[in-house]
Amino acid sequence: MKIDLNGRLAIVTGSTAGIGRATAEGLGRAGASVIINGRTATRVDEAVRQMRATFPSIDISGIAADLSTADGATAFVAAAPDADILVNNVGTAFIRDYKGIADIAAIPDEDWLGLFQLNVMSGVRLSRHYLPRMVDKGWGRVVFVSSESGVNTPKEMLDYGMTKTAQLAVSRGLAEAVAGTGVTVNAVLPGPTRSEILGDYMAKQAEANGITVEEAEQGFLQALRPTSLIQRFATTDEVANMIVYTCSEQASATSGAALRVDGGVVRFVA
Structure with missing residues (x-):
């Protein structure tokens, strides 16, 4: 299978490192022009420099913006008003040592709300800008990078799991909303x-x-x-491979799906 994304413009949020960076590199190697994103100009500029040095044929640029805020999302879309591919990857987690229910009771409101703003609302804000433009063109790909924690809620990261379940609901709902338009919306669930x-x-x-x-x-x-x-x-490249495929023409019959790259952690078939 040869994935050819020449002529497509891809945005990957939270892509100065990790899964996001591997995804940006994979999309670029497939021919897409790629815009990466991080909170600070220092990290974005350094990531762009490194990726251009490693993959000189990739057309890559970067936009620094804090997508956990409405102002940050507004600034981002002003700098990049159009896209064919949107990978909503940005997110974080608080990994805690779980010893009992008291640990869950101690999670403050700001942790719940902060994770929701970054992990969920960043994707909501960008999707509501780019999706209508994709529909107008008759082609587009939106991918939410969720987690196996979205269907297998971890007690040690309950607030994180909540956001990953929310991403699945948003992804499926958006896929329903753009049915028959040539635009697909999916979620990928790393382990x-x-x-x-x-x-x-x-x-x-x-x-x-x-x-x-x-x-x-x-x-x-x-x-x-x-x-x-x-x-x-898993390696970040192994997860990115699924994301890049989901963004391709070959994945045109896949929409509204939750595609697992979880190493079999989740113990059900569907």
């Missing part, structure tokens, strides 16, 4: 992945316990994701 956030957490756990990162990852899987079938963390 444990060597991304920036979880990778840094594993490195700290390894250092604190005097073990290797690989041993820390195995401990995480055994304690919190024992149903993993691949019994390892």
Whole structure:
């Protein structure tokens, strides 16, 4: 299968590192022009510099904007008013040591609301700008990067899981709204992945316990994701491969789906 995205303009939010960066690179290698995004100009500029050096044939640019705010989203779409592909990847999580219900009761309102603003509303704000333009053109791809935590809510990251479930509802609802237009909307559900956030957490756990990162990852899987079938963390490229395919012409019959790259963590077939 050869994915050809020449002539397409793709936006990938939260893409200076991790899954977002791997996705931006994958879309660029498939021929798309790519706009990456991060909160600060320093990180965006450095990521653009590195990606241009590594992949000189990729047409890549960057926009710094805090998409957890309405003002940040407004500034972003003013700088990039049109797109053929939108990957709503930006997001974060608070990884906590869960010892009991008191830990959930202690999660403050600002954590719940902050995660919702970044993980959910960033995608809502950008989708409501770009989707009508895609519909007018008769072609477009919107992908929400959710998580297996959206269907397998983790007690140690309950507020994060809530946002990932919300993304699935938004994704499916938008897909219903644009039915028959040539525009598709889907969600991709990674499992444990060597991304920036979880990778840094594993490195700290390894250092604190005097073990290797690989041993820390195995401990995480055994304690919190024992149903993993691949019994390892996925790479960011493995997740990006699914996202890039979902953005392609070849995926034109896939819409309203929740596509899992979870390593088999979720124990149901559908």
